[in-house]
Amino acid sequence: MTLGLEQTRALEERYLMRTYKRGAVDFVRGEGALLWDADGNEYLDFLTGISVCSIGHCHPAVVAAVQEQSARLMHVSNLFYTEPMARLAQRLSESSLGGRVFFANSGTEANECAIKIARKHAHGRGIAAPEIVSFEGEFHGRTYGSLSATPGLARNEALGPMLPGFRSVPRNDAAALREAVGERTAAVLIEPIQGEAGVLPTSEEALLAAREACDESGALLILDEIQTGIGRTGSLWAYQQSPIRPDVITSAKALGGGVPIGACITAPVAADVLEPGDHGSTFAGGPVATAAALAVLEVVDDPALLRRVRELGALLREGLEALDGVRETRGRGLMVGVGLEDGIDAAALGAELLQSGLVVNVPVPGTLWLLPPLVVDSAQVEQAVGLIGKAL
Numbered sequence: 001m002t003l004g005l006e007q008t009r010a011l012e013e014r015y016l017m018r019t020y021k022r023g024a025v026d027f028v029r030g031e032g033a034l035l036w037d038a039d040g041n042e043y044l045d046f047l048t049g050i051s052v053c054s055i056g057h058c059h060p061a062v063v064a065a066v067q068e069q070s071a072r073l074m075h076v077s078n079l080f081y082t083e084p085m086a087r088l089a090q091r092l093s094e095s096s097l098g099g100r101v102f103f104a105n106s107g108t109e110a111n112e113c114a115i116k117i118a119r120k121h122a123h124g125r126g127i128a129a130p131e132i133v134s135f136e137g138e139f140h141g142r143t144y145g146s147l148s149a150t151p152g153l154a155r156n157e158a159l160g161p162m163l164p165g166f167r168s169v170p171r172n173d174a175a176a177l178r179e180a181v182g183e184r185t186a187a188v189l190i191e192p193i194q195g196e197a198g199v200l201p202t203s204e205e206a207l208l209a210a211r212e213a214c215d216e217s218g219a220l221l222i223l224d225e226i227q228t229g230i231g232r233t234g235s236l237w238a239y240q241q242s243p244i245r246p247d248v249i250t251s252a253k254a255l256g257g258g259v260p261i262g263a264c265i266t267a268p269v270a271a272d273v274l275e276p277g278d279h280g281s282t283f284a285g286g287p288v289a290t291a292a293a294l295a296v297l298e299v300v301d302d303p304a305l306l307r308r309v310r311e312l313g314a315l316l317r318e319g320l321e322a323l324d325g326v327r328e329t330r331g332r333g334l335m336v337g338v339g340l341e342d343g344i345d346a347a348a349l350g351a352e353l354l355q356s357g358l359v360v361n362v363p364v365p366g367t368l369w370l371l372p373p374l375v376v377d378s379a380q381v382e383q384a385v386g387l388i389g390k391a392l
């Protein structure tokens with residue numbers, strides 16, 4: 001017998017720390033783009049666990065990989081070799097920057113690895129107090145390194161002190177970025193599209209300025225592709241649709257298809273910075289998570305699927321832009337932010353949509369954040385547009 005929403009909520013209120021604000025639903029099952037709650041109501045999921053279940057809930061290939069691997073060998077630690085980890089590292093490197101990979105268990109940890117690489121690389125260049133430069137509005141995670149690189153959250157003095165050596169400049173301000181990058185700079189760490197900020201694309205001009213400033217100063221360019229990667233924007237990595245090539249990318253979220261895993265992937269220039277003793281993790285790169293990720297890449301790393309992501313993204317945005325109450329849409333592929341007209345309460349709209357069977361997120365006032373599964377079909381896209389139109 002399942003508890004149901006009210007009893008689950010009562011347990012939560014007594015025993016869980018109050019760190020999350022949850023929607024009033026208790027999900028018990030998922031398949032493809034659909035979710036079901038404890039009362040048997042069906043929902044169309046245009047959030048997919050914040051772009052984690054990107055190839056749909058309980059994708060059969062991921063379920064099979066997890067079942068098979070977990071019945072054979074779940075964990076032996078990083079003291080020994082395991083094949084799925086090595087094969088996944090090869091696949092990630094060959095599909096992107098061609099260097100080496102470090103596995104982690106989450107996005108914030110993937111960024112911690114990138115921050116360590118940046119600092120050690122800088123020390124190797126004789127920089128005593130290395131600095132990492134980001135844009136305002138970015139989100140890089142909740143552990144102290146990533147948190148210190150997240151300007152909005154790093155201002156929370158109750159959690160201070162933050163790590164030293166981080167600074168930010170206004171979003172997309174190429175001149176300010178060029179100005180901020182200098183002889184102390186270890187890295188520029190930015191998102192190709194700011195996700196949590198409400199799907200705000202980083203301009204080509206800003207990306208080019210970041211690349212040039214890094215080339216001139218010797219700093220590393222790190223792209224946080226934790227949300228934009230794994231096909232979300234219609235290419236395996238978002239940078240592949242931009243004019244630049246980074247030195248390091250970080251991945252997590254959709255990489256495991258629902259199983260926690262993160263990865264820090266380097267170009268050859270940063271591949272050998274970390275040496276024995278510099279970093280590690282007990283769980284990371286374990287056989288179950290890496291087998292799941294290999295199954296995910298088998299599905300996503302497919303030109304036909306990626307083309308479909310771009311087409312469906314265009315269909316979704318076209319439909320949304322025709323609705324009364326929608327001011328603009330932003331993003332790329334199936335990562336879509338919807339800017340609402342003034343006076344529309346986005347939080348109330350999100351709650352209303354949940355009631356009517358559509359799961360979305362409301363990251364900031366005035367914006368809906370849509371991350372449908374990459375395997376969504378055009379009828380489901382039209383259904384979502386219809387539900388949003390009705391709720392508006």
Ligand SMILES: *Cc1c(COP(=O)(O)O)cnc(C)c1O
Nearest residue numbers: 106107108139140141195226227
């Ligand atoms: C979600 C996210 C993170 C943090 O990932 P966690 O797995 O929650 O630690 C970091 N950067 C970006 C861009 C994200 O979207």
